[in-house]
Structures are given as C-alpha cells and as structure tokens.
Amino acid sequence: MMIRRSISSSKASLVLFLCQMISALDVPLDLSQPPTITQQSPKDYIVDPRENIVIQCEAKGKPPPSFSWTRNGTHFDIDKDAQVTMKPNSGTLVINIMNGGKAEAYEGVYQCTARNERGAAISNNIVIRPSRSPLWTKEKLEPNQVREGDSLVLHCRPPVGLPPPIIFWMDNAFQRLPQSERVSQGLNGDLYFSNVQPEDTREDYICYARFNHTQTIQQKQPISVKVLSMDSLNDTIAANLSDTDIYGAKPVTERQPVLLTPTGSTSTKVELRGNVLLLECIAAGLPTPVIRWIKEGGELPANRTFFENFKKTLKIVDVSEADSGNYKCIARNILGSVHHVISVTVKGNAKIILDTILNLVLSPGEDGTLICRANGNPKPNISWLANGVPIAIAPEDPSRKVDGDTIIFSHVQERSSAVYQCNASNEYGYLLANAFVNVLAEPPRILTPPNKLYQVIADSPALLHCAYFGSPKPEIEWFKGVKGSILHGNEYVFHDNGTLEIPVAQKDSSGTYTCVARNELGKIQNEVQLEVKDPTMIIKQPEYKVIQRYGQVSFECIIKHDSTLLPTVIWLKDNDELPDDERFLVGKDNLTIMNVTDKDDGTYTCIVNTTLDSVSASAVLTVVARPNPPFDLELTGQLERSIELSWIPGDENNSPI
16 A cells, blocks of 8 residues: 555554555556565464475565575575575575475574665564474383372373474273363373272373374373272282281271462463463362362453363453453362462563555655554564664665654655665564655656546435546646536535545536646646436335235336436345246236235335336235134033033134134
C-alpha cells in the first residue's frame, strides 16, 4: 500500500506503528519503486532433516530487485555451494538435502536482502533448525516394589527433541494405559500414582515419545511395578518368623494429601501475553485427593478457564496482564488438605507479524515524517536501519534527521529514496518492519478508464471514480457537462481518492462528468458517463388467497420498470424454488396453480431483478376442504341411562366446524 499522509497500523502484544505524513495513493507499476518484501519464511523455522530446505524470500520493486543472503551475519555465497540454488526471478533458496546434503550443516541464522537502485529491503532473521528425534539413552531400570496405598512416580525423561516430543504411556500391546483421578500423566510426561493398588502390578509400563516433524516414535524400556499387598506382606513375614514371634504388617492406612508436584508451598511462573497458561498440582494421599483451584483476591476468567487431567491442570487461554496474580491449588481428602500457591506474572511479547507494509511517496522538495511506535512489556527499544544498514553508519542524507522513534525528512531529493527498517525489540523478541521512501517527480495520471459508464437507480448513491497518481500530489476537480462549472456544495461528496459521490442521484443527475487532476508538472482530465434509471416497482402485488382443494388459483405480479432495463421475474414457494410440477404455470405477470392440493399451502413470493435493483412481494395461499370425519370412536362407561362416547377428531383442512 502506498501512503501520502497519515496512516497507522496496530497489532496486539508488541504493537508497531509506522506513520507516514501523506495521503493514500497507489503508485503505477511502471514507475520506479524501492523493493518490498512480499513473502518470507517464519522467524523460527524448524525443517525436516530428510527433505530439501526451502527458505522463502520474495519481493517486488521497479526495477525488479536482486537478492542476496547472509548466514550467521556474514555473506552467504551460494555460488560456492553445489547444494544451494536460488529460484529464478526470486530470492528463495533451495538447499538440496535429498541428494547428499546434511541438514545439520545448514543450521543457522539467515537473512535475505532485496535490492534495486531505489533501496534495499531486508527480511526477518530466519533461524533454521533441523528437527531432531534422538534415541533414549541406555539405562538400567530397577523393578519398582511399592506397598499398597503408597504413592509412586514413574519417570519418563524423554530425549530432548526439536520440537519437544508428545509423550504418552502404553503397554506392550500398544494400548493406552488407563488414567484417572488416582493415576495420571503430568505435564513433564511422568506417570503419577496418588496411591497404588494391587491392580497396578504389571511389567510393561512404557513411555513413548512421538516426534511429529520426523513422524517417528521412540520408546523407553518397559518399567516393572509390583504392588505389595498387605496379605502378601503378612505371608512373607510369617514364613521368616518362628511361631513364637509376634508378626503382622500394618493394614493399609489412610493418609492425608502430600503434593508430588510442585514441591514446597510456593513457586513462580512467567507467561507471555496471548499464550496459554498451564498450572499443575498432583497430590499423593489415600483416599485419592481431589484438586480445587482458586485465584487469590479475584475470580478465574469464566470464558477462558479450563480444567484438564482430572482438574490437576488449570488452563487459561489468551492470557493478559490482568491474569497476573497468585493461584492456589488445594488437594483435599477426608483426612485433611495441602495447598500450593503459584505466583503468575504475565508479560508482553514481541511475536507479531505485520500484515501491511506502509510506504512514503514524496516529490522533490517536499517534507515528510516516519514514526515508529511500539508498545510492550518490557518497553521495546527502537532502532532504525537504512537499506539494511544501521542508520548511524549508513551513508549520510542531509534531508534526513533521526529523533528517537521518528525520522524527519526535509526538502527531499530523488537521491533520498531508500528503504528504512524499524526494529522494535525487548527480551522476548523483536518486530521488524520495512517502509520505503520513494521520491518521484511525476505529472498527474488518471488511472480510471476513460468514458466509463456508471448506471444507478434514482434516489440511490452514485460513485464516480477518478483514481489518480502524481508527485506532488495532484489537486482533483470535477465538472458536469462539456462547459460546466466546477462542482461544489452539499449535494456532492469529494473523497480523497478522487471519487465523486452523489448521495441521492436523480434523473437530472444523468450526464457527462469530467475529472481534472493537476499539479505543478501538468494537468490531465477524464470523462465518465452517469445514467440514472427509474426504479423497478411491483404495481400489482400478489394477494392472499383461499382456495378449495382441487381448484385453480392465480397470483398476479405486474411490474413497472425503466425502459432500458430488462427485468427477470422468478417465483418462490416458502423461500425455495417452485416444485418441479406441471401444475405450476408461470406467465408473464402471474403464477397459476392447477388442481390445488394440501401441499400447495404456503407463502408465494414474486422477485423482480434487474442489473441494478431488485424488488419482491409475497402472499399466502390457504387450501381448504370439508373436514375429515372423526375416527377411533369408542363407547365406554355404559350405564342404565347414560353412555360415554370418545373419538379422535379428523383433520379440519383449514375449515374448522
């Protein structure tokens, strides 16, 4: 988008504004224009190490830009690497991994530059990282022997992957292990038992890690768990003691809750604005503890709060600074309770991608301003670059003055054309925006085709376009008629883009209109035609009808329209197409239904369309007939002088008795 006065663009989280102090114009494609990046790969780009790496960089400009790349801050000479090619007429790199290259060798930070004689635009820093799915380290796993009622944690400890793997627990038969309030998987992938029961005994607790990027699944060695019940403990003790010894294991005792995770009484958590907040509490105890969550001094956000994993996980989506505070989880059973307080801080971030790149067009001698505003927590730092070079070491431009988040241009010349980059960054990331300054001296052009015909219906708005370009910005005037005077007054609206609006066009508004664009370098004009048509009207509308079954009925729809417009008439029944039935006869100005049946009951609508307007009218058809006789007659309660007769009424057929 090209800009000629004041426009701003905003995004949530870290918000970047690039303001240009001129009004909106589109620069014709044949004029010189600095480069604009139109497509690029994401900042954090995880690639499949088995496939070719494609790093996108597309840009437009006049003349078409040339492309170059840096890798880890230094020039990347693709001509010296047989595995790397650049697509024709593009800056997109293709790194050939499928023909012998190794993805790990191309890990790094890449940046694309698109350059022509008017300036240079740069991409974000694109961090290339191959996804990884390493194997589990070999470890000796001792069998777990646990007394009935005790707590237990089976550690998964998956290998570090990129991105992190998805964890789940299964048995040797590849069946998911059942989970409940008593047994569940934590956010770290470990399997927690609030208390073990004899049915937990098995030798095939297996932790699996799924790496989606490489479509692989790794598994840990099976873990064995043996639950020692009180009966088996007593038998063991009895076998090892004499008859005179006093023996006997204590029965399974109930225990009050103890937190397995997190440990201690307090902890802290920092989350970024817009992300998902996950808090977890898992407790041991017998009976199995129940978890409850509260926010101290406030309420949990009703529409953004979810409880997962049997209420052991508190999930709040799209968090903001207002969600900061102390969150308390309480684990309770019949013997008591334990709690943990998590102090949550929500901070701003800089993970924003701009949808629109704004640019500045000036003519020689004009002044202009670029303003870069950024909001975030912590407050972002602002730095400027010119053609991809920090502005402090860029070639000097006497027309340019940098004042913090503002660049002021005074009496620019054609050599002042350049692409400027605003970099807003804090500890959580950065946002980079390109905005070019294009200095042009161009006489006016009118981009709307000549002698364009506009047709509107009387009493509706008419919009006559006059898209234009020029530098300096042309003044626009409108005239009516060959020798008409300049248009002005409340009956017209003059838009900044050159469009003339007639809010309520009348028949006498028809005619030839001339748009004139002028600046100090020249003048040009363009004529357009306006025709104002009479509105389409239904002068005889269909009327409500009551008709006997098997009779014939007609609905009229007589219209009046502008003689230059060709109307089409369609009929609907209950807002749907007419039934495909030869009994329905559509005439020039009526609809006739032969041999009417009960199914023909409904609302019939006549719709008249022209290329400029549409009108409709509706009427209801009610089909009547003699009421049906009653049925299922029954005599009951017969006495000496009375009897009770009951029946089910027949259909009234719209003719109640």
